[in-house]
Amino acid sequence: MSSVLDLVRDDLRGFTGYSSARSAKLDGEIWLNANESAWANPGDPLASCRRYPDPQPQALRERLATLYDCAPEQLLIGRGSDEVIDLLVRALCVPGRDAVLYTPPVFGMYAVSARLQNAPALEVPLQDSAAGFVPDIDAIITTARQGGAKLVFLCSPSNPAGLSIPLAQVERVAEALRGQALVVVDEAYAEFADTPSATRLLAGHDNVAVLRTLSKAHALAAARIGCVIADSGLIAVLRRCQAPYPVPTPCSALALAGLGEQALQQTRARIATVRSERDRLRMALSLQGHVRKVYASDANFLLVRFIDAEAAFQALLRAGVVVRDQRAAPQLHDALRITVGTPEQNDRVLDALATLEPVT
Numbered sequence: 365m366s367s368v369l370d371l372v373r374d375d376l377r378g379f380t381g382y383s384s385a386r387s388a389k390l391d392g393e394i395w396l397n398a399n400e401s402a403w404a405n406p407g408d409p410l411a412s413c414r415r416y417p418d419p420q421p422q423a424l425r426e427r428l429a430t431l432y433d434c435a436p437e438q439l440l441i442g443r444g445s446d447e448v449i450d451l452l453v454r455a456l457c458v459p460g461r462d463a464v465l466y467t468p469p470v471f472g473m474y475a476v477s478a479r480l481q482n483a484p485a486l487e488v489p490l491q492d493s494a495a496g497f498v499p500d501i502d503a504i505i506t507t508a509r510q511g512g513a514k515l516v517f518l519c520s521p522s523n524p525a526g527l528s529i530p531l532a533q534v535e536r537v538a539e540a541l542r543g544q545a546l547v548v549v550d551e552a553y554a555e556f557a558d559t560p561s562a563t564r565l566l567a568g569h570d571n572v573a574v575l576r577t578l579s580k581a582h583a584l585a586a587a588r589i590g591c592v593i594a595d596s597g598l599i600a601v602l603r604r605c606q607a608p609y610p611v612p613t614p615c616s617a618l619a620l621a622g623l624g625e626q627a628l629q630q631t632r633a634r635i636a637t638v639r640s641e642r643d644r645l646r647m648a649l650s651l652q653g654h655v656r657k658v659y660a661s662d663a664n665f666l667l668v669r670f671i672d673a674e675a676a677f678q679a680l681l682r683a684g685v686v687v688r689d690q691r692a693a694p695q696l697h698d699a700l701r702i703t704v705g706t707p708e709q710n711d712r713v714l715d716a717l718a719t720l721e722p723v724t
């Protein structure tokens with residue numbers, strides 16, 4: 365029976381990583397084992413940052429595990445999901461041999477991390493269908509097998525394309541690539557979607573991993589808190605490959621405060637607002653003469669094709685609105701990605717685009 369641990373680089377199997385002063389399970393009153401200062405910094409009167417932090421702050425780990433419905437041992441906190449993507453590539457891919465598969469147009473960090481590790485990149489383009497951009501599941505499986513993929517990144521909902529991937533499709537990929545590849549479902553925008561989390565597949569498929577982040581729906585992008593949820597054995601391996609103290613104390617404190625019951629209630633209300641604004645904006649944009657197509661979105665942004673994307677981009681800039689230019693991305697030569705803002709900000713977007721010359 366294959367285990368997901370077989371996918372870890374051979375040379376890292378017995379790797380114990382850095383042994384920090386924090387890893388020693390000792391008890392005492394006076395801690396003189398980590399070369400920390402005996403006094404607080406004047407800028408930190410409560411001395412909350414005098415000592416090195418717990419590498420995986422227990423309270424935050426438990427809170428996130430409750431939020432994402434997994435065991436704390438199945439979850440590793442990183443500096444945003446960006447760090448976790450990099451960690452997965454480094455721990456699993458032998459440079460020059462094991463490939464990383466992703467589905468352009470898609471979030472750019474999968475390609476960046478693959479490049480940094482000198483892991484071959486396998487690109488299986490999303491297909492522009494009537495429903496929107498969708499992954500070609502058969503091509504993903506075939507390409508992963510033929511190209512020796514060790515990691516398959518599925519972005520759900522996808523950035524910038526917008527759609528979620530049904531769990532049955534994720535499961536098909538995981539099933540087909542068991543023993544060969546870890547299927548990583550990047551759920552950075554999952555809070556805005558209706559599709560259930562791929563964490564449900566973990567019990568039956570140890571080659572599935574899920575990425576979550578507090579950067580989007582939870583409005584804590586600068587705190588840099590993201591995580592990977594996976595088989596607990598794999599989590600332990602990833603931890604040993606990670607930096608000694610990846611979670612700064614002020615960041616974990618902020619994250620805990622941001623995940624309290626009251627904060628979560630507000631976050632849920634904001635998600636509901638984003639979803640209704642997303643629908644309103646999509647409808648209103650579709651009626652504008654300059655807009656060629658607005659893709660359906662399960663996330664907090666809309667991908668929009670324009671008759672003249674440059675003119676739209678400039679009109680928005682003149683109104684003080686900065687959106688993401690997607691024109692350099694494959695298949696998106698005429699597209700901009702617009703994040704859903706407050707109702708007032710969205711009105712600004714609509715007003716700015718309405719100033720464009722009428723299409724004749």
Ligand code: PMP
Nearest residue numbers: 444445446471523552577579590
């Ligand atoms: N995944 C996707 C799909 C994203 O769009 C982003 C950020 N744009 C990330 C991951 C990285 O998020 P984080 O802030 O957690 O590093």
